[in-house]
Amino acid sequence: MAIEDRYKGIVEAARDVVARRGYHQASIREIARAASLSLAGLYHYVGGKDELLFLVLDRALDTLLGALDTALARARTPETKLLALIQTHLDFGFRHAADLKIINRDWELLEEPRRAEIAAKRGEYLQRGLALLRELDPRGRSGDELLSATNLLLGMLNGIATRPFLRSSDDARPLAGEVGALFLYGFLEPVEAHHDA
Amino acid sequence: MAIEDRYKGIVEAARDVVARRGYHQASIREIARAASLSLAGLYHYVGGKDELLFLVLDRALDTLLGALDTALARARTPETKLLALIQTHLDFGFRHAADLKIINRDWELLEEPRRAEIAAKRGEYLQRGLALLRELDPRGRSGDELLSATNLLLGMLNGIATRPFLRSSDDARPLAGEVGALFLYGFLEPVEAHHDA
DNA sequence: CCTCCCACCGAACGATCGTTCGGTTGCGCG
DNA sequence: CGCGCAACCGAACGATCGTTCGGTGGGAGG
Numbered sequence: 001m002a003i004e005d006r007y008k009g010i011v012e013a014a015r016d017v018v019a020r021r022g023y024h025q026a027s028i029r030e031i032a033r034a035a036s037l038s039l040a041g042l043y044h045y046v047g048g049k050d051e052l053l054f055l056v057l058d059r060a061l062d063t064l065l066g067a068l069d070t071a072l073a074r075a076r077t078p079e080t081k082l083l084a085l086i087q088t089h090l091d092f093g094f095r096h097a098a099d100l101k102i103i104n105r106d107w108e109l110l111e112e113p114r115r116a117e118i119a120a121k122r123g124e125y126l127q128r129g130l131a132l133l134r135e136l137d138p139r140g141r142s143g144d145e146l147l148s149a150t151n152l153l154l155g156m157l158n159g160i161a162t163r164p165f166l167r168s169s170d171d172a173r174p175l176a177g178e179v180g181a182l183f184l185y186g187f188l189e190p191v192e193a194h195h196d197a
Numbered sequence: 198m199a200i201e202d203r204y205k206g207i208v209e210a211a212r213d214v215v216a217r218r219g220y221h222q223a224s225i226r227e228i229a230r231a232a233s234l235s236l237a238g239l240y241h242y243v244g245g246k247d248e249l250l251f252l253v254l255d256r257a258l259d260t261l262l263g264a265l266d267t268a269l270a271r272a273r274t275p276e277t278k279l280l281a282l283i284q285t286h287l288d289f290g291f292r293h294a295a296d297l298k299i300i301n302r303d304w305e306l307l308e309e310p311r312r313a314e315i316a317a318k319r320g321e322y323l324q325r326g327l328a329l330l331r332e333l334d335p336r337g338r339s340g341d342e343l344l345s346a347t348n349l350l351l352g353m354l355n356g357i358a359t360r361p362f363l364r365s366s367d368d369a370r371p372l373a374g375e376v377g378a379l380f381l382y383g384f385l386e387p388v389e390a391h392h393d394a
Numbered sequence: 395c396c397t398c399c400c401a402c403c404g405a406a407c408g409a410t411c412g413t414t415c416g417g418t419t420g421c422g423c424g
Numbered sequence: 425c426g427c428g429c430a431a432c433c434g435a436a437c438g439a440t441c442g443t444t445c446g447g448t449g450g451g452a453g454g
Contacts, residue, residue: 236413410442
């Protein structure tokens with residue numbers, strides 16, 4: 001039990017340092033210091049810098065995918081599923097800003113074959129969005145069009161989730177509603193019909 | 198005249214190397230090699246690595262802002278202005294992918310005071326979008342809401358412009374129409390009324 | 395009590411980094 | 425012609441990087 005806590009502390013230290021300084025600028029010495037270990041002591045637990053980045057990404061993506069799936073399971077209609085995805089993503093961005101930053105910025109720096117493993121998990125996330133938009137699509141958009149729209153949506157979400165706009169994680173709920181309405185009905189929609197609290 | 202060509206070659210070499218490897222991983226030796234200069238020869242022209250990054254960003258942002266302003270000047274209605282912004286951004290992303298990558302990913306790595314100078318130019322670009330959305334807004338959105346929507350829009354654009362989806366720069370035109378329609382009328386809009394070629 | 399091994403550390407290695415220094419060309423201008 | 429300066433280069437400096445090696449201490453098992 002204790003050694004798993006050790007690992008958790010190491011991964012969290014790596015996450016914080018890498019998020020703040022970027023992968024290549026984050027030195028293993030600084031990560032070791034943040035994890036209250038010596039440089040060589042850290043190497044007792046992990047094989048190298050690349051594995052450190054992998055552990056952070058793997059853990060973060062598992063958290064994100066898990067949160068998304070539980071949120072999607074609760075939703076019935078495609079519209080509420082979309083809202084669930086948006087809210088989950090924004091909530092994750094607010095609560096785990098460091099993780100999201102690394103997911104979006106540093107994952108390409110992984111070496112193969114770990115990079116492929118992370119790419120697969122990122123692809124899984126994209127697939128969730130793609131399948132959702134396919135359900136939602138009123139006309140018969142092509143796969144390419146749906147993929148574009150999915151990237152549009154995720155780009156929107158990362159655009160606000162990354163920047164330090166809103167602070168508390170409770171802000172994700174109303175903000176998700178606004179973002180969802182804008183994505184579904186457009187910027188010009190003159191609001192009116194809102195029927196929930 | 199010849200020495201300005203030398204500078205141009207140096208900045209382009211720096212742009213290519215930095216875009217491919219990231220700022221901190223791009224070594225000055227590799228940039229010098231790409232510019233057909235020796236390491237010390239490169240230092241004859243630029244003061245250091247930070248200045249190199251600044252030159253790339255400054256030139257790229259001037260190009261982007263210039264293209265945006267000429268495109269905006271041609272447009273009459275707010276709707277066509279929005280379309281002009283979208284098309285300019287996507288076109289820039291396709292034709293100068295390396296520049297856009299550096300603008301979005303590496304600009305924060307600049308040291309002060311150059312960082313502030315680049316931040317001001319980025320802010321100017323954001324202001325163009327913000328003012329445009331204010332014109333377009335049917336109901337009276339607050340400044341914060343408009344800022345959020347601007348970041349949403351720019352996030353969308355960077356989301357597709359960065360990824361290697363479409364190749365030719367001619368693809369920017371129709372794609373811009375689709376993106377503009379999605380932003381204005383939403384994903385659910387069943388298309389119909391399209392009245393141009 | 396002795397032994398062994400796990401957790402951990404200090405110190406070093408070679409590589410690479412950004413930057414600087416001391417030149418050496420060669421061309422323009424007086 | 426010859427002087428000077430702009431343009432360029434080879435080589436090195438010190439710092440920092442990721443990684444490795446040779447330990448040491450102490451608690452668990454015999």
